[in-house]
Amino acid sequence: MLESQQRSSYTGALSPEYALLGFLALREAHGYGLHQQLVQELGQVWHVSLSQTYNILGRLERQGYISGSMMPQDKLPARRTYHLTQAGRRRFDQWLQSPSGCSVHAIRVEFSTRLYFALLLQPGYADELIDLQVKVVQGGLQRMRKALSCMPPEQTVNRLGLSLRIRQLTSVAEWLTECRTALGPAHDMER
Amino acid sequence: MLESQQRSSYTGALSPEYALLGFLALREAHGYGLHQQLVQELGQVWHVSLSQTYNILGRLERQGYISGSMMPQDKLPARRTYHLTQAGRRRFDQWLQSPSGCSVHAIRVEFSTRLYFALLLQPGYADELIDLQVKVVQGGLQRMRKALSCMPPEQTVNRLGLSLRIRQLTSVAEWLTECRTALGPAHDMER
DNA sequence: CCAACATACTCACCGAGTGAGTATAGGGTA
DNA sequence: TACCCTATACTCACTCGGTGAGTATGTTGG
Structure with missing residues (x-):
């Protein structure tokens, strides 16, 4: 369930x-x-x-x-x-x-770390890493939205809990595009 | 530091x-x-x-x-x-x-739980609980924004990490107002 | 008749994380 | 000179977080 x-x-x-x-x-x-x-x-x-x-x-x-x-x-x-x-x-x-899972915490700590080392070791790979992660996040978002729409309305706190998870993951997606723009210029200089 | x-x-x-x-x-x-x-x-x-x-x-x-x-x-x-x-x-x-700290995880799990029991045990208190939490979050946001503006630009990943924490906490603040509206009607019926 | 499932735990284990303790060297001050 | 604080470089013991397998019994469906 x-x-x-x-x-x-x-x-x-x-x-x-x-x-x-x-x-x-x-x-x-x-x-x-x-x-x-x-x-x-x-x-x-x-x-x-x-x-x-x-x-x-x-x-x-x-x-x-x-x-x-x-x-x-x-x-x-x-x-x-x-x-x-x-x-x-x-x-x-x-x-x-390998991309991180789509939990907020996993992305905040694990993906950031991966990005750090990607930038140091193979900077051309960073964009790809971000795209990959965006896809995972988008998938997770879809699943969560569907789950929310299936939840009975009387489960107030459970609904709110899931709603927060969705908000969090949405802002992660926005942040990932911020990552791309933040790294874009330096990245262009590399190749 | x-x-x-x-x-x-x-x-x-x-x-x-x-x-x-x-x-x-x-x-x-x-x-x-x-x-x-x-x-x-x-x-x-x-x-x-x-x-x-x-x-x-x-x-x-x-x-x-x-x-x-x-x-x-x-x-x-x-x-x-x-x-x-x-x-x-x-x-x-x-x-x-007592309100939760201003870490995202603390609020997602601990505050939600507190809200759940507040609604069951003393429903009139829920609004106050939310307001209290909003203040804590706002304070945390201010501290983080200040810290971000003080961080040297070459700390790319650290800056991105903090930036994500800020986004997360911002969406928590929005969610807290969602909580208020979600609970408002039922709550009005209680008093 | 048997398998699956629900009730109701128990146990052993490993990873997460903290705080105190150990030992030595160097620098500053009274 | 004695003293204290800080930095280097760990070690140890402990509690909490969390999992998976195991135990034992009753009920229900095919």
Whole structure:
């Protein structure tokens, strides 16, 4: 009964792990620095504490996507430098190709992150990424509008809840076109 | 640096625990039934699995906000019937009075839930609740707009991220006025 | 007669996220 | 010189969020 949503087996895409993989795709780094980078570059997108960053790095290493080794420094304490494994590279590349779901949160954090790395790694691909996402959003909007029209009127709060989701997704669609115009000029200069 | 957000000590307000407290404020009930109620009445607002419902009930009981006792049934297996304690009643009443933060998610789920119970328990209060929330949202919007104007232009993705948050919150504000008109007529009949 | 479905939970597990703690180095001040 | 604050660089223990599988029984449809 209207359980759409596309939850399925949770892929962890809504934690900043791909951002960390992305930074490591650019160059190897250690946890503390990665956290600083995350805050500076994507602080408006993700809000992650230092220990959370280490948690994710630990998990990514356990799962074999990154691998780290202690690098002693003179004066300052030794630090663990991570680099992407082949599996990690594959995972990141694959993620970069696939559009986000059509939940507002997914788009705000995951799509923005994807856009960030697309601009850095293959700027010509950004437009395509946005178009792809627009299509997903449009599809989601249709489904939601249909669901709303099918909902009994006495479900006041449920109707309002869905109505808000529709408004939110509509403004996401508008924002996506804003993205295109915001990136358009710089993008033209690239090619 | 722009850590606004009002995180502070996390109050658990973004899990459906208050919805469960609310249902129990109306009448005592057992886990399975509470879950059904949650899905039927607020399914567009919260997406909670059965086991998650039991998790939360377990925690609420450990924390002393609800208390349950096994009620044997003939034929069907015995079930644990919960009722609100005084502490739970206080907690729920206090929550019902206080506006949500100005994050989109907080409003979508928490405010909607508050509105749902306000309409059931003290319908005359709903308008006031909405007005209160509008003020919070307007304040948040101002802070975000200011933050955006202060952000360096080279922070493209961060700027876009904040811009989306602003769009989202703007559409929340519009939705709140939709709430008022949607509830207005029924509401007039109440007084 | 059997399968599917509804009732009513329980359990084990992993990821999300926080806060406190550890240790060292460098810079400023009283 | 003693002291404190900040920055670097983590580690640990803990709670909450959330899922999926499993258990056990009764009812209903083919």
